[in-house]
Amino acid sequence: MTLVIGDITVSLDGFVTGPGADPEHGLGNDGDAIHAWALDSDDPVDRGVLERHAAASGAVVMGRRTFDTVDRGWSDGMGYGAAQDARPPFFVVTSSPPERHRLAATHDSTFVTDGPAAAVERARAAAGDRDVFVMGGGALVGSCLRDGLLDELRLHVAAEVLGGGTPLLAGVGRHRLTQVAVEVSPVCTHLTYRVLR
Numbered sequence: 001m002t003l004v005i006g007d008i009t010v011s012l013d014g015f016v017t018g019p020g021a022d023p024e025h026g027l028g029n030d031g032d033a034i035h036a037w038a039l040d041s042d043d044p045v046d047r048g049v050l051e052r053h054a055a056a057s058g059a060v061v062m063g064r065r066t067f068d069t070v071d072r073g074w075s076d077g078m079g080y081g082a083a084q085d086a087r088p089p090f091f092v093v094t095s096s097p098p099e100r101h102r103l104a105a106t107h108d109s110t111f112v113t114d115g116p117a118a119a120v121e122r123a124r125a126a127a128g129d130r131d132v133f134v135m136g137g138g139a140l141v142g143s144c145l146r147d148g149l150l151d152e153l154r155l156h157v158a159a160e161v162l163g164g165g166t167p168l169l170a171g172v173g174r175h176r177l178t179q180v181a182v183e184v185s186p187v188c189t190h191l192t193y194r195v196l197r
Contacts (some may be wrong), residue, residue, distance in 0.1 A: 002124055004132045004149055007053065008168065009034050009102060009156040015165035016138035024068045028165055034158035037157050037188035045185040049156070058127025059090045061119045063140040064094035067109070083116040089126045091119040093140060116140060117134075120149050138168045146172040157189045 002183050010016050011034050021028030027035075037046045067090070090109045096110035112119040123132040134144050155168075177193035184190070 002058065002129065003151040004124065004134065004144070006150045006153045007133045007156075008136045008138065008141050008145055009038070009158055010168050011160045011162040011165070013161045013163065014056050014167055014169070016113045016136060017166040018162045019127050019164040021166055023065065023068050030160070030162060031165060034076055034162070037156060037158060037185060041185060041187055043185040043187070044189060045183050045190070049183060049190050053133065053154075056131045057133050058130025059088050059091060059121050059123035059132050060127045060135045060153075060188045061091045061093065061116070061132060061140070061144075062108075064092055066137045066140070067092045067094070068098075068134065088130075089123070091123045091126075092121045106149055115169055116144055117147060117149060120144065138166045140168075141171045142169050144193065145169070145175060148197065150153050152180075153195060155191045155193075157191060159187050159189075 009014055016034075018028035018031035018033075021031055026032070032039075037043075038050060041047070050083075092109055093109045093116050094111050095113060097113070112122060120132060120134070129184065134141055134150065141153075145153060176196045178196060179190035179191065180194050182189065
């Protein structure tokens with residue numbers, strides 16, 4: 001059964017970017033530091049998480065700001081799962097598709113203009129028997145939780161305090177989750193929650 005999984009890295013103080021994040025500055029001041037588990041760690045726990053997520057990804061949903069950051073920042077050998085370089089179809093929630101983008105030659109990206117629920121539905125149809133990962137940004141993951149679109153929430157809690165930035169779950173309201181897995185490396189705690197409905 002295909003699961004829709006909110007999958008995002010967050011600092012200990014609850015931010016998914018550092019201060020000053022915008023299209024020109026990507027993840028903001030020190031925002032890249034929270035992704036060290038995915039980009040720099042050789043720890044077997046971190047590698048295992050990336051390998052399993054990449055293998056399970058049938059489709060990925062992301063917001064437009066995240067897409068713009070990815071389009072500027074990913075190298076040619078990078079895809080979902082960082083160096084695992086998974087290339088599932090991407091569904092980008094946006095009010096206006098870009099005229100062109102760098103990843104067009106290497107990644108299958110569909111721009112969805114009628115909201116997160118429509119993007120998740122299209123991603124689910126494309127995923128086959130694999131899972132849909134909602135990778136961010138924080139506002140998109142939060143709105144998918146708020147609107148009942150997620151089956152699971154997977155948080156990669158980095159051993160970093162950013163002191164400001166984009167909060168993950170601001171304004172999503174009350175939700176009950178059940179913790180189903182915890183994996184720990186020296187730089188990150190990987191938490192998996194089932195969303196109760």
